[in-house]
Amino acid sequence: MGDDAQALGAAWATAIQAAGFVPLPGRELHAALAQRAATMLDAAAGAAPAAAGAEVGRWLVETGFTHPAALDRTLTALGPPLVAVDPHRGGEALGSLACAYAVALQERTRAEQERISAAAFAARAAAEQARWASEARFGAVFADAAIGIAVLTPDGRVVEVNRALCEMFDLSAEEFVRRTVDYYVPEDDHEYRDALRAMQEGERENARLERPFLRDDGSTIWTDTVLSLVRAPDGTPRFVVVMVADVTDRHRLETSLRHQAYHDPLTGLPNRTLFFERLESALAAGRPVGICYLDIDDLKAVNDTLGHDVGDHVLQTVAQRLDAEIGEAGSGHLVARMAGDEFVVLVEGPADDVARRALEVVRRAVPSGPHRVVVSAGVGVVEHVDAAGSAGLTTAADLMKAADTTLHWAKQDGRNRIARFDAERHRAAVARFELSARMPVALEAGEFVVDYQPLVRLTDQHAVGVEALVRWQQPGGDRVGPDAFIPVAEETGLIVPLGKWVLAEACRQAVRWREELPDTPLFVSVNIAARQVREPGVVDDVAAILADTGWPAHALQLELTESALMGSTDEPLDALRALANMGVRIAIDDFGTGYSNLAYLRTLPVHALKLAGPFVSRPFASRDPASDGADACDEVDLEVLALLIELAHTLGLSVTAEVVETxxxxxxxxxxxxxxxxxxxxxPAVPAAQVPDLLRGPIGPTTSRACEDR
Incomplete structure (x- = not known):
C-alpha cells in the first residue's frame, strides 16, 4: 500500500472520529480506512471509479458508520485528493460512494422499519402483557428514532409524528396533526400521490420515493421516504407508516458532483461529456443536427504576451457571450467547451447562420484591465443530414471527427474563416491519414522501391547519370505515386528515414552498375527534402552512406527544390556547404517555380540547375494551324529559355532540362x-535491372520503347 493511501487513511480516520461514535478501535480503524483510501485513489487514476466508490459506500454502512456526520466527513477528507488525481473519475467515485452510502442506509432504515412494524402490529394475537411490552418497545423506538416517522390514516390524516420529523420540518406535533398529507405533497407530484392512493385503497404494500418538500419558512429539504401499509386483522388498510430520511446534504453533494462532471471549471459551460450525451440523444431521436466547431486564433500569443490570467479572462468572456447569444440562455443551442481554446455549438437545425454569429461574437474586443484584446476564430460546420448522406457519418464520434477535420480546413484558409464539410475532401483527408499510418510499417516491410530515369547528355544522347525516384509497391501489386505519399512523409517526419533509405539504396545500386560497366562514367542524383537538410546529422549520415556503399562523393548529386533552398537558414546552408566541400554536387530542382534571385545563386553551394517542366514545354504548347501539326514556338518564351541557360552557364552552373518529350x-x-x-x-523511370541497357548507347524514342517492352 502506498504512502499516499496511508496518509489519506490517517486523515480520514481523524475526520470520521470527530463525527461521533466509531465502531472500530483506533489501529483497526486506521488500517481499514487506509485500505479503502487505496481503493479510491486507484479508482480515480484508473478504470471503474463508480464500482469502487459504491463498494466503499456500502462498507461504511455495513461496518456501522451511520452517524449523520460520517458521510460528510468522509467526502470532505477524500474529495480534494481524488479530484487532484483526476477531476472526472475522482468526482464519479465520490458521487458513487455517496449514492451507495445513502442506498445502504435506506436499506438499513427499511429493515429497522420492518422491525418496528413487527414489534408494533404483529404481536396482536399474543397475550396482553406481550402486547403491552411490544407497544412499549414501539413507543420507545418511535419516539427516539433518528429518522422521521409519521402514522397516517387511510384518508391521509396525520395521527402521530415523532420528534425527528418535527425537527426536520421545524413544526410541532400539534401543527403536524392539524394537516393532511396533501398539504405537504405538491399537486403535480403524481407519482407520490398515486403511490399513496394505491396504499390507501389496499392495492399496494409499500413504496419508496426521493422527493423535495417545502418547509413553512420557504426552504426546501430533500427526503428519502419509505411508505408501508399496515392492515387490520380483516385485511383492510388501517395505517400508512411513513419513514422520512433527510438527504438534503447528500443531494446537494450529488448535484455539485454531477455539475462538476458535466461542466468546464473555467468557463462554467457544458463540457465534452455533456455535449456528447446531448448529441447522441439528438441523433437517436432523429432530429436534424448541425455542429459548429470553433477554435480561437492565436490565444497562445495572448497568453505569452499578456499573461495566462488575461488569456483565461478572454476565454471566460467569449464563453459567456456565446452562451448568452447563441447558447441555451439565448437562442437555445448548446454551447460547450471542448478543450483549451476550442468551443462547439450543437445546433438542432441549419448551422451556417449560427457559425456566422459565433464569429461576430468572438471578434468583439474583450476589455481586460488596461488592454482591449481582439481575437478571431475559425469555424468548421458539419450538418448531419448532408454528412450522413454523402459520407456515412452516422455516429456522434464520426460527426465530431468530421467537424474537427473541417475546422482544420478553416484554420488553413486563414483567420476568421468558416469551412463547410465536404465529403470528398473528407474522404481524401481520411485516406491521407490512413496513408501516413501505414507508411512506417511499409518502410519496415520493404515495400518501397527505387526506379531510375536517365539524365542524358544532349550533344550525343548518352546517359551520364540517373535520377533515383522512390515508389511505393503495395502488397496487392498497386503502386502509390510519390505525389501521394511524399507530402505526407514530409508532414509526419517519415521523409527523414525514407530519404536515408533511398540514398543508401541508390548508392548501393550504382556500385553494382559500375562493377558491370566499369568504363561508363555515371553519377546518381537523389532528391533530398528541406526537412532532411534541417536534421542536425545530415552531413554525417551522407558521409556514412558513402563510406558504407563505396560510392564516391563526386558521383553523387543531391537535388533540393528551389523553395526549400531559398528558404534555408544558416544551419541548413552550413550543412549544404559541408556536403559540397565533401565533393557532393548540389542541384536546384524545379528551378523557375519560385522567386529566386538569380544573383543570389553565386553565394549558394549550388552546381546545377534543373529547369522546371513549364520552361521546356511552354514555348511549344501552341500549334500553328498552318504548320500541319508541326510544333509551333512562342518566340518570347524561347528567348527567356535561352537567356536562362546562358545566365546559368555564366554563373558556372550546369543545366538540366526536365520533361523533354519531343x-x-x-x-x-x-x-x-x-x-x-x-x-x-x-x-521513363525504369527498374534498376533495365538501367545498364540505357547506359550502353545513345538514348532516344526507339531505345526507351525497347526498355518499356522488356
Missing part, C-alpha cells in the same frame, strides 16, 4: 547549349 524540344535545347535533359522522349 524531338523539336531536344533540338532547341541543344541549340541553346543546355547540358543534359530527362523526360519521356529519352526514357
Amino acid at each position: 524531338a523539336a524540344q531536344l533540338e532547341r535545347l541543344r541549340k541553346f547549349g543546355c547540358d543534359t535533359g530527362q523526360g519521356w522522349y529519352f526514357a
